[in-house]
Amino acid sequence: MPERKIEFPGHSGAMLAARLDMPRGKPRATALFAHCFTCSKDIAAARAIAATLADLGIAVLRFDFTGLGHSQGEFANTNFSSNVEDLVAAAACLGREIAPPAILIGHSLGGAAVLAAASRIPDSRAVVTIGAPAEPSHVLHALGASVEAIRETGQSEVTLGGRPFVIKRGFVEDISETKLQEAIGSLRKALLVLHAPRDQTVGIDNASAIFVAAKHPKSFVSLDDADHLLTRRADAEYAASVIGAWVSRYLGQQEKTKDPEHPEGVVRVAEAEASGMLQRVSVDGKFHLLADEPVSVGGSDMGPTPYQYLSAAFGACTSITLRMYAKRKNIPLTGLTVDVSHSKSHADDSEDLEKPRKIDRFVRIIRLEGDLDEDQRAGLLRIADLCPVHKTLEGSAEIETELAGEVH
Numbered sequence: 001m002p003e004r005k006i007e008f009p010g011h012s013g014a015m016l017a018a019r020l021d022m023p024r025g026k027p028r029a030t031a032l033f034a035h036c037f038t039c040s041k042d043i044a045a046a047r048a049i050a051a052t053l054a055d056l057g058i059a060v061l062r063f064d065f066t067g068l069g070h071s072q073g074e075f076a077n078t079n080f081s082s083n084v085e086d087l088v089a090a091a092a093c094l095g096r097e098i099a100p101p102a103i104l105i106g107h108s109l110g111g112a113a114v115l116a117a118a119s120r121i122p123d124s125r126a127v128v129t130i131g132a133p134a135e136p137s138h139v140l141h142a143l144g145a146s147v148e149a150i151r152e153t154g155q156s157e158v159t160l161g162g163r164p165f166v167i168k169r170g171f172v173e174d175i176s177e178t179k180l181q182e183a184i185g186s187l188r189k190a191l192l193v194l195h196a197p198r199d200q201t202v203g204i205d206n207a208s209a210i211f212v213a214a215k216h217p218k219s220f221v222s223l224d225d226a227d228h229l230l231t232r233r234a235d236a237e238y239a240a241s242v243i244g245a246w247v248s249r250y251l252g253q254q255e256k257t258k259d260p261e262h263p264e265g266v267v268r269v270a271e272a273e274a275s276g277m278l279q280r281v282s283v284d285g286k287f288h289l290l291a292d293e294p295v296s297v298g299g300s301d302m303g304p305t306p307y308q309y310l311s312a313a314f315g316a317c318t319s320i321t322l323r324m325y326a327k328r329k330n331i332p333l334t335g336l337t338v339d340v341s342h343s344k345s346h347a348d349d350s351e352d353l354e355k356p357r358k359i360d361r362f363v364r365i366i367r368l369e370g371d372l373d374e375d376q377r378a379g380l381l382r383i384a385d386l387c388p389v390h391k392t393l394e395g396s397a398e399i400e401t402e403l404a405g406e407v408h
Contacts, residue, residue, distance in 0.1 A: 010082075065078065115184055
C-alpha cells in the first residue's frame, strides 16, 4: 500500500514524525493510531495493523509521540497529558491531509490516551483499545522501585525495553492523578476492547474494567494467546481484520468509487507477506476477505482455504437458485441450508493404474424447511443441479493466464 511521510507540530511545537498508510483508491474512512509506552510508530504491530487496515480501504496515520522514534522534543519533559495533546494535534493533521479520523486506535498506554482524547476529537465515531490499561497509572508498575526515587529526587533514569529513559516527577504525578473512568463512561462512541487473556504486561482485568465502565455500543474480542506487543505478525493482522470488520458497522454508507488499478468485476488476491500463506481477497474493491491454509501445512489458519471458498460459492449459488425458483413457483419454502464438503477421490475409470487419476468430489446436503409436498421437494432437488456454479464445476472452464507488467 502507498505510504507517505508527514510532519506536524506537537503539543510543545516540536515537529512530530508520522506515516500515513494509504489504501488504493479513495479511502472509505480514516484512522489514527497511538503506539504503546516508549514504543514508536514503526513497531511491528503498528506497521502490520496499519498495512492491513489500508488493505481494507482505511487510511491510517501513525506517529511518534514527542521525544520518541523520529519525533523531535525531549521525552523527559512529556507526560500522559502531553500525549493526549499530541493525539489531538495528530487528529488535526489527518484532517488537513484527508479527513478527521473516524476511528481512534490505541495500543497499551496509547489505548488509554485515545480514551482520554476521544471527547476532543468530535469527528471520531469509534474507539479501539488493544491491551490498554484501565488507568494510566498502571504504567508505574513498569518503573518498579524507581518510582520512589523519582518522587524523592525529581527524576531518574530507567531501562524500558532495553533502552534508557529519563522519567521526571511531573510524569509520575500527572499519570497518577489522571483518571479515565469518567471519560470512558461518557465516551458516546462505539468501543471495541481487544485484549489477550495471557497478557503479562497489562492484565486482562484492565479490559474488564474498561468494558464495564463503558456504555453501549461496546464489544470485547479476546486475542487468545497473543503477547502484549503483538510481536507475532499473525496476531497483529488478526487484530486489524477484527477492527476492519467491526468498525464497518459505524462508518455509515460509503460512496462507491472506481479504482483504475482495480477494475469493477475483478477479484484481487494479494499475499499478506512473502513468508506465509495468508492472502487478502478484495472483491470489486469493497468486500474484503482473508484466505489461508491450516497451521498443519504451514498457514496461520486466519481464513478459509481456497477449496472452502469454492465450496462456499457452490453452496451459496445453490441456495440462491432454490430461493429464486421457490419465489417464482410460490412454493412455501420458509428456510433452507446447504452444507458442502470437498475431497479428492480416485477416479474409477483411471487408465493409469500405477498413478490413478484423482477427481474432485463435492458432497452437498440440502435442508428444506416449510410445508412442502413430495413433488415440491423433488422439484427443488432437481433445480439445485441447475445452479450456475454446479454447471461450471461439472463442465470444463476455459482459463486464460497472462503476466501483468513488471513490478519493481
